[in-house]
Amino acid sequence: MKATIVTIGDEILIGQIIDTNSSYIAKALDKIGIATYEMLSVSDEKEHILETLEKLQNKVELVIITGGLGPTKDDITKKTFCDYFEDKLIEDQEVLKHVKYLIEGFYKRPISQINKEQALVPSKATVLFNKMGTAPGMWMQKENTVFISLPGVPYEMKYLIDEVIVPKLINEFNRSSIVHKTVMTYGRGESLIAEQIEDWENNLPNYIKLAYLPSPGKVRLRLTARGNNEEGLKNEIENRIKELYKIIGEIIVGTEDDQPIENVIAELITSKKKTLSIAESCTGGKIAQSLTAISGASSYFKGSIISYATETKINILGVPRELIETYSVVSKQVVESMALQSQKIFASDYAIATTGNAGPNKGDSEAEIGTVFIALATPEGVYSEEFNFGQPREKVIGRAVNKAFELLYKEILKK
Known part of the structure; x- marks a missing residue:
């Protein structure tokens, strides 16, 4: 079963807002075995x-549309649906009751005519009740394609997808299974990995596809299997991943289905009852940000100093001025001093430090742009x-963050 996701709104086409709805819907459909064929954005x-x-009718079995259901004149999706399905708008009493409750009971103001018009829906539509807002969703079918229209407000769309549409799709359609598993690798480039696993990749069965998803300092290898036996697909993918570990196991840190490397580090360091601190320069706090985004980080993460300027390294972090003057701010000696000072200030077991020239200008050092030193202080x-x-x-900073995680992960594993 194939689907197309359509977003309506000039605000998306001119870059005023970012379309996050499509990715959310695609993930939800993928989990129930519906493949997204394409994503489109169209004007109002x-x-x-x-x-x-x-164009989409009979090309795919499912079209999900977001946007254009608001109360203003530029929101024309309902009227356009009526034209396409040769229908007319009627007032839905349940929706009207809900709109009155929200406006008069929650917002404490009289309901207006424009508010009441939110309860107008095509007479042929199955109304998808939206308890999170005033705009209901609509489910309509023409020949072999189901068209679903949803509000563009993300939290309203998410509620309808999770609580209404996904259960209805599961109940009404026979779907094949789609199984994904993503292997996380760090410290080796995409092309080198491809060379090392070429024979393994060539021997994958035709119902399993491999995709390379590179980003600075790491490469994700996503295996996707499609078929009717979900359990069999899962077992086959697991067996193929076991083979992969034998080839490049030294750079694999787990699977994305489990958790990213910062989560793995959090669990490792917590289980060993150790602590961590950070002194960041060129990475500007991104290492600390990634760690503190994880619930429970306070159990092991002691703190961070973003010593971006040279004087901050000296006056706050305590790096000796003569060390910087002798070796430069971007150097082995300075980054190791940064790590040791962080370890001392926060009384942590481990400390990470970064310093470098991310560009586009050299700043306080003559080191080549792109040069980064990463230090790790241990017990x-x-x-x-x-x-x-x-x-x-952006690439320099991203790769530095991921490399710092890789070094820390490998160090903790030694203990």
Whole structure:
């Protein structure tokens, strides 16, 4: 079963807002075995919407549309649906009752005519009751395609997808199974990994597809299997991943189905009753941000100093001025001092430090742009590594963050 997701709104086409609805809907459909065939964004123009509906009819079994259901004149989805399905708008009493409750009972103001018009729906539509807002969803079918229209407000859309639409789709359609498993690797590039696992990849059965998902410092390998036996698909993927561990196991840190590397680190360091602190320069707090986004980080994470400027490294972190003057702010000696000072200030077992030239200018150092030093202070001592992560700036910072996690993960595993 295939689906197309359509977002309606000029605000998306001009980049005023980011479309997060489509990715949420696609994930929800994927979990119940419905493959998203394409995602489209169209303008708030009646003819454009009608052309899109006509093009998609019988091309896919399911079309989910978000946006254009508000009370203002630029929200034209309901009227356009009526034109496409040769229908008319009628007042739905249950929806009207709910709208009156929200406006008069919750917002404490008189209901207006424009509010009442939210209860107008196509007479042929199955109304999808939206208890989170005033705009109901609509379910309509033409020949072999079901068209579903949802409000564009994300929390309203999510409620309808999770509580109304997914259960209805499960009940009304026979679907095949789609199984995903993503292997997380750190510290090796996409092309090198592809060379190492070429034979393994070539021997995958035709119902299992491999996708490479590279980002700075890490590569995700996603296996996708489609078929009618979900349990059999899961077992086959697990067996293929076991084979993969034998080839590149040294760079695999787990599967995304489990958790990303920062979650793995959090569990490891907590289980060993150890603590961590950070001194960041070129990464600007992104390492600390990733760790503190995880619930329970306070049990092991002692704190961080973003010593971005040279004077901050000296006056706040306590790096000796003469060390910087002798070796430069981007150096092995300085980054190791940063890690040791962080470890001392926060009384932590481990400490990570970063310093480098992310670009586009060299700043306080003559080191080449892209150069990054990462240090790790441990209960036994301190060590550092030098890297050149190239350009642009965003890539340098992203790779530095991921490399820092990789070094810490491997260090904790030794104990």
